[in-house]
Amino acid sequence: MKIDKETFNSFDLVGKDLSNRGYNSSHAGNLSMKSGGKIIITRRSAMLGWLQPEDLVVIDLEEEDAHSGLIASTESNVHRNIYKHTDAMAIVHAHAPATTALSMIEDEITCIDGEGMFLYKKIPVVECDIPVGSYEVAEKVAPALQNYPAIVVRAHGVFAKGVTLEDALGVLTGVEQAADIIYRVKLLGQPLKRDYSKEKGFTNW
Amino acid sequence: MKGLFNKIIEVNLNDRSHQVINIADEVYENYLGGRGLGVKLFTDRVPPTVDPFSPENILVFTIGPVTGTSVSTSGRMSLVTKSPLTGTIFYSNTGGIFGFSMKRCGIDGIIIEGKSEKPCYIVIDGNKGLEIKDADELWGLDTEATYDKLKELEGEKVRTLEIGPAGENQVRLASIMNDASRAFGRGGVGAIMGSKNLKAIAVINGKQKTEVDNPELLKNYAKSALDKIKALPVTRSALPLFGTAGVLHVTNSLGMLPIRNFKYGQHEKAPLIGGEAIRKEILVKTEACYGCTIRCGRLTEAGSMKGKGPEYETVWSLGANCEIFNLIKITQANYHCNKLGLDTISMGVTISCAMELQDKGLFPYKEVKFGNEDVLSELVIKTAKKEGIGAELAEGSKRLAEKYGDAETAIHVKGLELPAYDPRGAMGHALGYATSNRGGCHLTGYMAAMEIFNAPKKIPRFTIGGKPDLLVLKQNQSAIEDSLVNCKFSGYALGFDYQARFVSAITGLDFNVTRLLEIGERIYNLERIFNIGAGFSNADDKLPERFENEPFKEGLSKDRVVPIKEMLSDYYRVRGWDENGVPKKEKLQELGLK
Numbered sequence: 001m002k003i004d005k006e007t008f009n010s011f012d013l014v015g016k017d018l019s020n021r022g023y024n025s026s027h028a029g030n031l032s033m034k035s036g037g038k039i040i041i042t043r044r045s046a047m048l049g050w051l052q053p054e055d056l057v058v059i060d061l062e063e064e065d066a067h068s069g070l071i072a073s074t075e076s077n078v079h080r081n082i083y084k085h086t087d088a089m090a091i092v093h094a095h096a097p098a099t100t101a102l103s104m105i106e107d108e109i110t111c112i113d114g115e116g117m118f119l120y121k122k123i124p125v126v127e128c129d130i131p132v133g134s135y136e137v138a139e140k141v142a143p144a145l146q147n148y149p150a151i152v153v154r155a156h157g158v159f160a161k162g163v164t165l166e167d168a169l170g171v172l173t174g175v176e177q178a179a180d181i182i183y184r185v186k187l188l189g190q191p192l193k194r195d196y197s198k199e200k201g202f203t204n205w
Numbered sequence: 206m207k208g209l210f211n212k213i214i215e216v217n218l219n220d221r222s223h224q225v226i227n228i229a230d231e232v233y234e235n236y237l238g239g240r241g242l243g244v245k246l247f248t249d250r251v252p253p254t255v256d257p258f259s260p261e262n263i264l265v266f267t268i269g270p271v272t273g274t275s276v277s278t279s280g281r282m283s284l285v286t287k288s289p290l291t292g293t294i295f296y297s298n299t300g301g302i303f304g305f306s307m308k309r310c311g312i313d314g315i316i317i318e319g320k321s322e323k324p325c326y327i328v329i330d331g332n333k334g335l336e337i338k339d340a341d342e343l344w345g346l347d348t349e350a351t352y353d354k355l356k357e358l359e360g361e362k363v364r365t366l367e368i369g370p371a372g373e374n375q376v377r378l379a380s381i382m383n384d385a386s387r388a389f390g391r392g393g394v395g396a397i398m399g400s401k402n403l404k405a406i407a408v409i410n411g412k413q414k415t416e417v418d419n420p421e422l423l424k425n426y427a428k429s430a431l432d433k434i435k436a437l438p439v440t441r442s443a444l445p446l447f448g449t450a451g452v453l454h455v456t457n458s459l460g461m462l463p464i465r466n467f468k469y470g471q472h473e474k475a476p477l478i479g480g481e482a483i484r485k486e487i488l489v490k491t492e493a494c495y496g497c498t499i500r501c502g503r504l505t506e507a508g509s510m511k512g513k514g515p516e517y518e519t520v521w522s523l524g525a526n527c528e529i530f531n532l533i534k535i536t537q538a539n540y541h542c543n544k545l546g547l548d549t550i551s552m553g554v555t556i557s558c559a560m561e562l563q564d565k566g567l568f569p570y571k572e573v574k575f576g577n578e579d580v581l582s583e584l585v586i587k588t589a590k591k592e593g594i595g596a597e598l599a600e601g602s603k604r605l606a607e608k609y610g611d612a613e614t615a616i617h618v619k620g621l622e623l624p625a626y627d628p629r630g631a632m633g634h635a636l637g638y639a640t641s642n643r644g645g646c647h648l649t650g651y652m653a654a655m656e657i658f659n660a661p662k663k664i665p666r667f668t669i670g671g672k673p674d675l676l677v678l679k680q681n682q683s684a685i686e687d688s689l690v691n692c693k694f695s696g697y698a699l700g701f702d703y704q705a706r707f708v709s710a711i712t713g714l715d716f717n718v719t720r721l722l723e724i725g726e727r728i729y730n731l732e733r734i735f736n737i738g739a740g741f742s743n744a745d746d747k748l749p750e751r752f753e754n755e756p757f758k759e760g761l762s763k764d765r766v767v768p769i770k771e772m773l774s775d776y777y778r779v780r781g782w783d784e785n786g787v788p789k790k791e792k793l794q795e796l797g798l799k
Contacts, residue, residue: 006669007668033670034671034674035670036778085719086718087682087718089671146705147717162662163655163664166663
């Protein structure tokens with residue numbers, strides 16, 4: 001399957017944006033999108049900030065193939081399972097620091113700022129014995145993403161879905177922004193004057 | 206299943222009998238309600254080869270689990286039949302209050318088969334049950350007069366579905382109106398009622414409440430949804446202020462407002478007939494469907510006439526696409542369509558087709574030419590009556606163009622006239638036209654929402670990569686929205702997970718996003734199988750040639766054509782269909798279909 005220039009440009013743009021934000025170390029994180037009944041995904045250890053056309057790999061949507069085992073992202077099985085069991089059309093994964101930090105002390109991250117409450121409400125936290133690349137991650141992340149735009153794997157990082165890569169990037173950066181605000185409020189050490197999240201019934205979300 | 210009553214009324218007009226049938230929970234769990242339930246009931250009863258006008262064709266009107274609940278935009282219902290215009294299975298959808306009122310009568314739908322010997326109408330009374338009555342006093346009346354007469358006969362609070370003279374005369378563009386206001390607009394469904402001598406369906410005195418599994422949770426979700434609807438500018442202000450016709454300003458600026466039968470993509474006079482002009486010049490007040498805060502409906506006054514609309518599609522089809530920019534004349538023609546019971550999109554596009562034929566010297570009616578606003582209302586009236594030139598227009602653009610030897614002049618897919626988004630301006634939307642199970646329809650996948658309005662997400666409109674995959678997702682989602690039944694406009698503001706939350710809170714069952722998408726896929730494939738049985742194939746999944754070969758020379762959509770064949774092969778693969786567009790055996794087995 002040929003990967004057209006516009007598709008590569010999307011990967012390149014999103015990869016550079018993540019890199020500029022410092023969400024990943026130089027060779028970490030991964031991106032993918034569905035196209036023509038297949039998955040286009042970044043190559044294992046690709047530098048997201050400096051993607052080349054050969055850093056994009058086409059793998060099967062239904063089952064493991066040679067590419068996915070040999071050269072595709074370590075987490076290609078997680079991406080595949082998300083595509084098989086959710087409405088995701090694109091996935092961005094990064095080790096966004098504030099969200100990842102909060103995942104170590106919370107069982108779910110409840111947004112407290114206006115934008116976060118409006119867009120996400122809650123970010124589920126998924127815990128795995130082997131939090132990177134394992135089948136366990138693949139099995140636990142997909143169901144958690146069914147009714148949420150993003151989840152965080154405890155002590156690992158965020159998986160965000162979208163209709164395009166840019167959309168998934170928007171979700172991931174939005175979630176990190178919401179987490180960063182919680183993080184800063186915790187640093188302040190003061191109780192909230194008004195906790196909107198309790199008023200909106202987010203516990204039922 | 207909670208949220209519904211598990212009961213459908215089956216009416217046989219041959220002998221005017223009826224019976225209540227119970228629907229198994231399994232059917233609801235696999236098809237929900239609305240369109241899905243309608244498609245299941247329809248395909249179980251009707252062979253694909255049925256003549257649409259024969260008594261064996263049936264009409265299946267259904268509501269869904271979300272209909273009439275506290276969810277804003279849930280005042281909708283569905284219809285499934287075989288279209289006399291396209292020959293495909295045809296799903297249609299209407300707003301207003303009828304759906305909610307029918308649900309209050311404690312039924313999930315009504316199936317109508319056979320043909321009454323004399324004109325009749327059906328009354329579903331929450332107190333007395335169902336009765337079939339003679340329609341001698343109604344036959345021949347326009348839709349407004351029919352609605353008024355039914356209020357007189359059955360009570361002021363009656364809600365109605367009715368056809369006008371166009372339906373009675375079996376015009377292939379005839380609609381079914383709803384309280385003479387909203388419509389099951391497309392596909393000539395009104396002609397099917399006419400062929401059965403069925404003038405109207407009325408509901409009244411319903412008092413039953415739907416059981417909701419977790420009302421508090423539903424209230425929570427509905428409130429959150431409302432917050433989003435009130436926050437997004439499209440639903441918060443653009444639709445309430447300017448109605449759907451506000452869209453014209455956007456499509457025109459993007460160079461994808463079809464002009465002169467899809468020859469150009471923009472026109473300097475277009476703003477004269479857009480939502481801003483409607484608001485300034487003819488608006489009396491805005492109106493809403495049951496429980497809806499968006500209020501996209503318009504009550505207007507044009508010259509000495511007063512009525513509902515016009516919608517975006519109408520100011521375009523009867524206006525810009527005919528190179529007519531007189532808002533009063535267009536609105537008056539729109540009123541005539543509503544009163545006579547005609548689909549404004551197909552009516553307008555059939556007129557613009559005739560205008561292009563005349564422009565090419567192929568059509569004998571010289572007065573039918575682009576820009577001639579004085580013929581509009583006259584052509585509408587003659588079409589409803591099948592009088593003179595109207596008898597030719599009444600067949601729709603495909604048959605008209607074929608008759609005059611230039612089939613490519615008709616801008617349609619599978620016989621259904623295209624709506625007001627030029628395919629050259631949005632590639633996913635274009636593929637949606639070609640692959641819609643009911644023909645040239647903008648709502649079956651509604652990629653324009655994302656490609657044009659960035660709602661709820663932004664996607665680039667000219668890219669090809671990933672578009673077939675995204676369209677399949679949107680078509681499956683759309684089948685679910687039509688089955689719950691919820692308005693497409695809520696989708697501007699809400700992610701699809703909201704639909705899963707609504708139906709899960711209502712039914713108490715775990716309808717997560719994945720499960721809903723599988724149901725949507727099942728519905729879409731069942732429709733496809735029916736169409737294949739009716740004689741359709743991959744050869745029909747196409748666009749008129751001009752969209753593949755003739756780019757616009759100006760505007761923001763210039764130099765673009767639609768690579769439909771390239772996208773189509775990917776689309777079939779994503780769908781799990783073979784290269785001929787036939788669902789593979791394993792796909793059908795996966796979905797539990799034969």
